Amino acid sequence: MSTVSETGVVDAVAKELFIGGKWTQAAGGRTFPVHDPATGEVLCEVADAAPEDGMAALDAAVAAQADWAAHPPRERGEILRASFEALMARQEELALLMTLEMGKPLAEARGEIAYAAEFFRWFAEEAVRIDGGYAVAPNGSGRFLVAKQPVGPSLLITPWNFPMAMGTRKIGPAVAAGCTMVIKPAAQTPLSMLALAQIMVDAGLPDGVLNVLTTTSSGAVMEPLIRDGRARKLSFTGSTAVGRKLLEQCSDKVLRTSMELGGNAPFLVFDDADIDAAVDGAMQAKMRNIGEACTAANRFYVQRGVADEFARRLTERMAALPIGRGTEDGVVVGPLIDQAAVEKVSGLVSDAASRGAEVLTGGSTVDGPGNFYRPTVLTGVPADARMADEEIFGPVAPISVFDTEEEALAAANNTEYGLVGYVYTNDLKRALRVCERIETGMVGLNQGIVSNPAAPFGGVKQSGLGREGGTVGIEEFLETKYIAVNL
Known part of the structure; x- marks a missing residue:
């Protein structure tokens, strides 16, 4: 306190x-x-x-x-x-x-x-x-x-x-x-x-x-x-x-x-990535500001070889986050800004679940006063889910699986937005290829936070x-x- x-x-x-x-x-x-x-x-x-x-x-x-x-x-x-x-x-x-x-x-x-x-x-x-x-x-x-x-x-x-x-x-x-x-x-x-x-x-x-x-x-x-x-x-x-x-x-x-x-930031994890670093970066990119940020990771695309491990580790981390009033000691997840924000996040999660996505943790509000929503991880999120196109602006991490680099880039760029993207790989050639081809104004390469007053901040397309x-x-x-x- x-x-x-x-x-x-x-x-x-x-x-x-x-x-x-x-x-x-x-x-x-x-x-x-x-x-x-x-x-x-x-x-x-x-x-x-x-x-x-x-x-x-x-x-x-x-x-x-x-x-x-x-x-x-x-x-x-x-x-x-x-x-x-x-x-x-x-x-x-x-x-x-x-x-x-x-x-x-x-x-x-x-x-x-x-x-x-x-x-x-x-x-x-x-x-x-x-x-x-x-x-x-x-x-x-x-x-x-x-x-x-x-x-x-x-x-x-x-x-x-x-x-x-x-x-x-x-x-x-x-x-x-x-x-x-x-x-x-x-x-x-x-x-x-x-x-x-x-x-x-x-x-x-x-x-x-x-x-x-x-x-x-x-x-x-x-x-x-x-x-x-x-x-x-x-x-x-x-x-x-x-x-x-x-x-x-x-x-x-x-x-x-x-x-x-x-924003509608894609977060790409390739199978040669450092998974510990990728999960740390995912927590930063998703949960900074309770997910209420234009730079927040909105769509997680993980290569098939590491998808289950990434989802398991991210779920463990998200489920353990303390929720409460921001003035309380140890709290990591505060309230969303208002009830309308809670209703939007709830609607997006319900829509994804109705289309076949699996909720691994969270997926519900918190009883009592305040605008709280539990940190949430979903897998198997289909491309036609609303959250694939809409900015979530809340503590929700939807995970989809990809097989090839081309498939990952096509999914990442399939949006009218282009503010920031995140790429995790230890292959230098792949890193350069993907960073050049991803259609965003900023890229976090093996890091989950890009904002810095000494660097140019902004997007392309409708961002x-x-x-x-x-x-x-x-x-x-x-x-x-x-x-x-x-x-």
């Missing part, structure tokens, strides 16, 4: 909107409740923004853009560095706050705070490395100058599953590039973002650079901002279905977009556009300007 007071960390967070450097009530004084998914209890009420609040936030971002773009890159980086240090200094209380609103166990929440902070440290260093170019024209009569400039006011929309890290992954490069922002966190988990806003203010972020809208009316609040035309960038993390709608809205004013959307993190992450918030000089 954490020694930090649960009531204290919730009480310490501002519950209002943050617009133009001021905490302010929503229009009409509207609020909405934030629930603890482990108990169903209300943690607090926060401001519920209306469309006019959204427009006020955009006004503030637009008003601050010119000064912020001219702000020295070194100072922008120092604000990020100070924010990084504050996040790490307050890791314990911020982790508890996240566990209370999202449900993940404290150990994972602490890990997310450290991961989130790393985006600020990384982009603090990138802020002073924005460069351009100088070249002689091919005919020698002129010069080409290339400059990188901030894209301008940016709209950021973040999901509930990583409520701090998905914010810093977008805010970090925007701050480093010199863009002002309006950010809308998910209604299920607004407290982490509200706490982050205060941390950045305390680190010296000027008024109007970051504006935070908490709301239960996401479409009504954000669509007018997208269609307004003054914002020049949208960065969204969430479902592919919502991403498609946002792309349609962005087309009206031709906004720059970067989108990290759904998104653009990249976050790495040396390319800041480019999403920069425009390239070419200046022709006639000598």
Whole structure:
């Protein structure tokens, strides 16, 4: 159990909107409740923004853009560095706050705070490395100058599953590039973002650079901002279905977009793989964040020679995981975010079982309050099962068997998604062949976690556009300007 007071960390967070450097009530004084998914209890009420609040936030971002773009890159980086240090200094209380609103166990929440902070440290260093170019024209009569400039006011929309890290992954490069922002966190988990806003203010972020809208009316609040035309960038993390709608809205004013959307990650285990390492990697790739991650392994394809052994070992590991409220000592599996998530996971497992899949462990909810579902392993999952096509977003590992490399690749690529894939093999030639041919933006080769602030994160096909993190992450918030000089 954490020694930090649960009531204290919730009480310490501002519950209002943050617009133009001021905490302010929503229009009409509207609020909405934030629930603890482990108990169903209300943690607090926060401001519920209306469309006019959204427009006020955009006004503030637009008003601050010119000064912020001219702000020295070194100072922008120092604000990020100070924010990084504050996040790490307050890791314990911020982790508890996240566990209370999202449900993940404290150990994972602490890990997310450290991961989130790393985006600020990384982009603090990138802020002073924005460069351009100088070249002689091919005919020698002129010069080409290339400059990188901030894209301008940016709209950021973040999901509930990583409520701090998905914010810093977008805010970090925007701050480093010199863009002002309006950010809308998910209604299920607004407290982490509200706490982050205060941390950045305390680190010296000027008024109007970051504006935070908490709301239960996401479409009504954000669509007018997208269609307004003054914002020049949208960065969204969430479902592919919502991403498609946002792309349609962005087309009206031709906004720059970067989108990290759904996943359907294949996890391939070949018969020459280290099975111990493959099971360890499977536990990481499946059970990080209770399986509520776009990078979570969604489909396990195991070569026939090792399929039974892999399934047996994975079942033993999954069945032994302690379930409970994330604040309790030793808990590894916390609640899903809400009852709708439980119903979706239950429906997917029931569908697979009805089509012939065998449930080796789990396959049921947990009695009592909270949104709990038992860690589950299924074998013999047919290709027509819903979970072969749909993102599970829960602690369920469906296993299918393959015989040949071609068969494995065909199954892995048989999806509209392409965020990440996992490959376990000790054959170097096979590793290179499969990693090159698998249709994903990222591959974990003999490892179950790929996310790293210093590496480019993103997918292909309907898993998104653009990249976050790495040396390319800041480019999403920069425009390239070419200046022709006639000598």
